[in-house]
Amino acid sequence: xxxxxxxxxxxxxxxxxxxxxxxxxxxxxxxxxxxxxxxxxxxxxxxxxxxxxxxxxxxxxxxxxxxxxxxxxxxxxxxxxxxxxxxxxxxxxxxxxxxxxxxxxxxxxxxxxxxxxxxxxxxxxxxxxxxxxxxxxxxxxxxxxxxxxxxxxxxxxxxxxxxxxxxxxxxxxxxxxxxxxxxxxxxxxxxxxxxxxxxxxxxxxxxxxxxxxxxxxxxxxxxxxxxxxxxxxxxxxxxxxxxxxxxxxxxxxxxxxxxxxxxxxxxxxxxxxxxxxxxxxxxxxxxxxxxxxxxxxxxxxxxxxxxxxxxxxxxxxxxxxxxxxxxxxxxxxxxxxxxxxxxxxxxxxxxxxxxxxx
Amino acid sequence: xxxxxxxxxxxxxxxxxxxxxxxxxxxxxxxxxxxxxxxxxxxxxxxxxxxxxxxxxxxxxxxxxxxxxxxxxxxxxxxxxxxxxxxxxxxxxxxxxxxxxxxxxxxxxxxxxxxxxxxxxxxxxxxxxxxxxxxxxxxxxxxxxxxxxxxxxxxxxxxxxxxxxxxxxxxxxxxxxxxxxxxxxxxxxxxxxxxxxxxxxxxxxxxxxxxxxxxxxxxxxxxxxxxxxxxxxxxxxxxxxxxxxxxxxxxxxxxxxxxxxxxxxxxxxxxxxxxxxxxxxxxxxxxxxxxx
Numbered sequence: 224x225x226x227x228x229x230x231x232x233x234x235x236x237x238x239x240x241x242x243x244x245x246x247x248x249x250x251x252x253x254x255x256x257x258x259x260x261x262x263x264x265x266x267x268x269x270x271x272x273x274x275x276x277x278x279x280x281x282x283x284x285x286x287x288x289x290x291x292x293x294x295x296x297x298x299x300x301x302x303x304x305x306x307x308x309x310x311x312x313x314x315x316x317x318x319x320x321x322x323x324x325x326x327x328x329x330x331x332x333x334x335x336x337x338x339x340x341x342x343x344x345x346x347x348x349x350x351x352x353x354x355x356x357x358x359x360x361x362x363x364x365x366x367x368x369x370x371x372x373x374x375x376x377x378x379x380x381x382x383x384x385x386x387x388x389x390x391x392x393x394x395x396x397x398x399x400x401x402x403x404x405x406x407x408x409x410x411x412x413x414x415x416x417x418x419x420x421x422x423x424x425x426x427x428x429x430x431x432x433x434x435x436x437x438x439x440x441x442x443x444x445x446x447x448x449x450x451x452x453x454x455x456x457x458x459x460x461x462x463x464x465x466x467x468x469x470x471x472x473x474x475x476x477x478x479x480x481x482x483x484x485x486x487x488x489x490x491x492x493x494x495x496x497x498x499x500x501x502x503x504x505x506x507x508x509x510x511x512x513x514x515x516x517x518x519x520x521x522x523x524x525x526x527x528x529x530x531x532x533x534x535x536x537x538x539x540x541x542x543x544x545x546x547x548x549x550x551x552x553x554x555x556x557x558x559x560x561x562x563x564x565x566x567x568x569x570x571x572x573x574x575x576x577x578x579x580x581x
Numbered sequence: 582x583x584x585x586x587x588x589x590x591x592x593x594x595x596x597x598x599x600x601x602x603x604x605x606x607x608x609x610x611x612x613x614x615x616x617x618x619x620x621x622x623x624x625x626x627x628x629x630x631x632x633x634x635x636x637x638x639x640x641x642x643x644x645x646x647x648x649x650x651x652x653x654x655x656x657x658x659x660x661x662x663x664x665x666x667x668x669x670x671x672x673x674x675x676x677x678x679x680x681x682x683x684x685x686x687x688x689x690x691x692x693x694x695x696x697x698x699x700x701x702x703x704x705x706x707x708x709x710x711x712x713x714x715x716x717x718x719x720x721x722x723x724x725x726x727x728x729x730x731x732x733x734x735x736x737x738x739x740x741x742x743x744x745x746x747x748x749x750x751x752x753x754x755x756x757x758x759x760x761x762x763x764x765x766x767x768x769x770x771x772x773x774x775x776x777x778x779x780x781x782x783x784x785x786x787x788x789x790x791x792x793x794x795x796x797x798x799x800x801x802x803x804x805x806x807x808x809x810x811x812x813x814x815x816x817x818x819x820x821x822x823x824x825x826x827x828x829x830x831x832x833x834x835x836x837x838x839x840x841x842x843x844x845x846x847x848x849x850x851x852x853x854x855x856x857x858x859x860x861x862x863x864x865x866x867x868x869x870x871x872x873x
Binding site for chain 2: 373394396397398399504515516523538541542544545547548551552553554556576577578579580581
């Protein structure tokens with residue numbers, strides 16, 4: 224049963240009486256106090272404003288607790304200080320443990336509970352996790368320099384030919400910007416580059432390479448071979464290692480012996496000569512089929528073997544068309560039209576077939 | 582006033598052995614239970630990859646014509662950039678005279694339309710009358726509002742009942758519109774452009790079906806989230822026709838004449854390891870007879 228405390232005039236006289244200091248207990252995170260104790264309200268309670276009186280009463284209840292524990296809420300005194308016989312504060316002793324919590328005095332355990340949590344929250348460190356962020360500190364949207372325009376590119380190398388193919392869809396988000404945008408660029412007479420990714424960067428990259436190829440021609444009095452262009456492309460990409468071209472490239476052509484060669488790149492210039500490769504949004508759908516159907520020697524075998532496919536040119540072109548039709552079924556960014564470029568000893572030949580437009 | 586009545590109805594959300602001891606329980610409110618959200622946040626911070634939703638990235642439309650309502654939908658379901666289902670059904674049954682097209686998260690549209698459809702049937706048994714479109718509408722909107730937009734279902738609800746033809750759109754947060762023609766989904770802008778140019782009141786059945794098919798095709802070809810085929814559903818007084826795959830404008834463009842063979846040896850085998858499974862347990866003959 225709640226025992227109304229005796230009026231303690233000394234305690235009251237020391238009371239600071241600031242209503243603001245009590246409001247914290249009602250706004251602590253996760254705590255809701257709806258009702259208040261009404262016992263032993265002091266006779267001089269200012270009851271004009273209900274809210275004020277609530278806070279006053281809360282403070283009074285808590286003040287009594289503090290006083291009973293021999294502590295004071297006065298700012299000049301530290302929590303936990305004991306008074307010696309003369310009334311002067313003792314010097315803090317390091318060996319003393321932290322003061323015990325006030326003994327539970329109430330049969331109503333929820334009142335005890337409320338006091339306990341109040342005590343505990345005062346002692347624990349501020350909780351890590353979500354803090355209240357001021358509304359003024361909202362992050363501004365940063366400019367994103369890249370955009371993925373989608374699409375897929377494939378190249379397959381044969382004994383004396385090379386097939387390079389790419390779809391012609393240019394998209395942004397869920398929209399189609401163009402159904403007729405070529406991703407293939409002819410860099411030299413036996414060297415063709417197909418790139419998917421951010422077409423702005425790709426256009427810049429192609430211009431860059433074309434200029435460098437022209438300089439090479441003037442310096443060496445011959446056109447660049449495909450392996451030489453492969454190295455140049457790798458260097459150009461790595462030059463922008465810390466602000467890359469968002470371009471996923473596949474370079475195809477004939478090497479100096481007239482055999483088909485395919486070079487595959489990542490965005491910063493790591494490259495490898497392979498027998499076939501796919502890059503772009505539909506690449507993951509195509510590579511397993513190419514691995515299975517091109518009958519190239521496995522790249523996992525040792526010693527490393529020449530990876531060109533033993534298929535004929537028409538078989539390879541047929542496979543590429545079918546593989547694109549399948550990828551179009553399942554990849555939303557691939558479709559519209561397929562551009563196929565075949566490079567062989569007689570030159571470069573271009574072919575188009577329709578793909579699904581949805 | 583001198584008595585101490587401590588009405589501490591509050592409780593702390595921190596873990597505490599004294600939780601709720603002695604306090605009055607508040608009456609259970611409706612609304613979303615956010616109990617697991619903290620746990621999910623914690624798991625996400627620890628690196629758990631949240632499973633993605635399959636969205637239908639859709640074009641759904643409806644319009645009112647002179648005899649009733651025509652609903653239309655595409656048939657592509659996407660999981661990010663990949664087509665998960667090339668021919669799914671987006672026009673859901675609610676009642677014999679009410680159908681509902683659904684866009685948004687596929688699981689949400691399925692679940693919410695199935696649930697309301699069952700509720701409507703129970704209601705039909707209780708009242709002995711044909712379901713009304715506003716009944717379905719109210720059930721849908723109150724469910725979606727209760728979940729505060731977390732049930733991501735954007736619906737086009739249409740039907741014909743004793744009060745006439747009705748067409749409504751329902752948004753994931755629970756708001757609704759009543760319209761003569763409506764589109765929803767990622768392809769809604771493409772479809773709405775067709776409706777706004779060609780819609781007029783008092784269309785005939787053939788004109789209505791043609792306009793709906795045109796709108797869906799606009800979504801299919803211009804929106805990457807919609808594709809494949811056109812489904813149409815025509816609802817009139819006393820009769821409903823569900824024209825599944827009414828148009829198939831996207832056949833596969835190329836099929837290899839050679840075909841494929843997957844003979845053994847095509848995949849390079851690098852190494853082989855055979856592990857014998859344990860021998861099977863043999864059942865012994867005889868033993869105790871079963872007790873009757």
